[in-house]
Amino acid sequence: MLARRDFLIGVIGMASVRADAFPSKPIRVYVGFSAGGGADIIARAFGDVAQRFLGQPMVVINRPGASGTIAAREVALSEPDGYTLLIAGGSETACAGHFRKLPYHPIRAFTPIMRLARLGLLINVRSDAPWADVKEFVAAARKEPGKYIYASAGYGSLAHATMLLFGEAAGIVMKHLPFSGGAGGLVALRGGHVDVTVAAESESKALSEALQIRSLAVASAERSPLRPDVPTLHEAGFDVDLENQKGLVGPAGIPRNRLQFLHDALEKAFHHPDFVRRCRRLGIERAYLGPEAFGRSLSRVYSQIGHVVRRG
């Protein structure tokens, strides 16, 4: 009888040890955009490798809509147990909150875990445009305020925010045509219906290689290793430092030990040759930042955009 009780206590004891072992069930990664999109491809390419180090499957869940804020809300309001994560760093954390009221705080609602990648935002013109560099464009735009037209992927998108920051730093006024997504703006640029289009590196790569469009500048602080020929806005003397980031965050309040475990496992996956190779193929710039640095970067981008939106 006693032996049986001891046995039971032993079993229960073991079970509670196992319950402490994290992770004991699959980890869900929410993506705020459709399957097949940029954020989704990064999530899947990474999740595939990461689950080898997590010891549990990493399941990608697409919950697209409202510029990624539906998925962000879902994660922000979930239990901070480390099992629910989000691919963040784009519109849902950087911009959306400045243009309309969100049911979560774009920064304080999350625990940053690790940045995976960054995507440069390029300012493009037609290849036959008369401006050799961004300074010449600014000079022309200053002369005739309101004449030039730029396209973006939508009102309140990162592309729109880029042009707001650039416009303020350079002291120029332009007309804005928002499109639904990046492709519309590129078509309008090629067709001569707009003068400038902001597009991600991957979107504009093929067109600039074919010499149909020219990238005047990149909005990041440093030149992109994928497009080392394109100067930064900083180099031209305009104080803009903005990029689309992709990293993993969880809801605010994930326990320290779980955060540490997640970060360490994910960092191993980040350096794994399989992930490195996939990123090279996809034209994604791997860009690691740890929890603190990623958090600082997210809030810097957020407040910087908030600044110019409030003033504009």
Added chain:
Amino acid sequence: MIDVLFDAVVSICQPETLLVLLLATMASLIIGATPGLTVNMAVALAVPLTMHMPLEPSLVLLLALYCSGIFGGSVSAILINAPGTPASAATVLDGYPLAQQGKAGKALKMALAASLAGGLFSVLVLVLISRTVADFALLFGPAERAALLLFALTLVGLLSGHSILKGLIAGSLGLLLSTVGLDPMLAVPRFTFGLLELEDGLSLIPVLVGLFAISEVLLQAETRMRGAIGLDLRQTHDKMLNRLSWGEISASARTIVRSSLIGTFIGILPGIGATVASFVGYGEAKRSSRQPQLFGKGSLEGVAASEAANNAVTGATLIPLLALSIPGDSVTAILYGALLIQGVTPGPLLFQTGLGLVYEIYVALIAANLFMAGVGLAFLPLFRHVTRAPARVLFPIVFVLSVVGAWSVRNNAFDLYVMMGFGALGYVLRRVEVPLAPLLIAFILGVPFEQALRQALVSSDGSPAVFLSRPLSAALIVVTVASLAWMAWRNRKESTA
């Protein structure tokens, strides 16, 4: 050139590649035929698979899923009045009446023939003159797009059936519903009630599935509750009724060619899509038909018009992708990503550095169209079995599939409420004989039209003269006015006659 083509044929015609093509075509037909499950979804789900596959099988997998799904959509459109994909919504208008007359087999064969013709036509355009037509697409700025979409909106008149007033009611309702969401220029929330789920507007798939499939389920339930026998499609197995003769195909040949041209043209322009193409193709077929009175009551020509047009979009959307490196819609955006995974960047340079690959894409597309025809033909008897199922079994299945489809678009339960709401709306409208097609087309065109209109006005500093000073848009506006005048004249003639 010839040897590049030959190499491409050889590399596509490997046994395992052909097996992938066969399986993908079968899967795509079934997914397409299921209301709510769309081509986009099939292609997106296949992308992770291609990460571990060599180039050629991944190419044929994606292209076959893309090409055949739209024909699959016509199967359920014809058999159960529920378009499997939005692009086959116009096929319902005549396909289902044909099925009710016991001619489902004939309608399906016509849909297949027209799909094949439209698909191959657009591939030919892609192969022969993609560079030229891609440049033509660039002429379409905001003003031209607005004028074109305005012309498409006049379809509301053509699709109204016998009561123009009811058509206009439906069209206005569609436009009104399209305003839900963030406005396309300044992102001001309209009718969102603070719900994030409504920021992108009401999603098309739940709206479509609700309007057509759910309303049909409700109507069938009502018929049964009244003790009537309800739908009986068993006569569909009459062999004579279901033969499609060469005469019938050649009678629709002009329609098929016209629709193929319309579909290809619309497919080249980014962001308009197969649904609009099929409605425009249908409307134009009705306008120039010798028997316009048959449209909406079971015209084979109507089925051909819609199906040739929507399949012609499939090849055409690849034109901006390959010639300009610009994905024109969400499926081609997914294809673009999938090609990147394979280490291929679609774009003008590909014609110089990767001609072999370009040819492989061409061959894969042609093969996908041929397989669609072959598998479709083989599946026809199977599809017709659907109509043999008793209504009390069939329609609950339709209901379950609709729920699955509406859910899986965004994995969001909110869309189920939208679907049920539109199911009720569709039921009421059909009971009072308000046509659904004008509602749907106005709903689809509303946002892009508003966006183009306002973009054009921003560019011109608010001057509406921009629509007349640009030649292409002026021409389109003249066509629109002429089309309205023609409709008014015909209406008068009909009412005085």
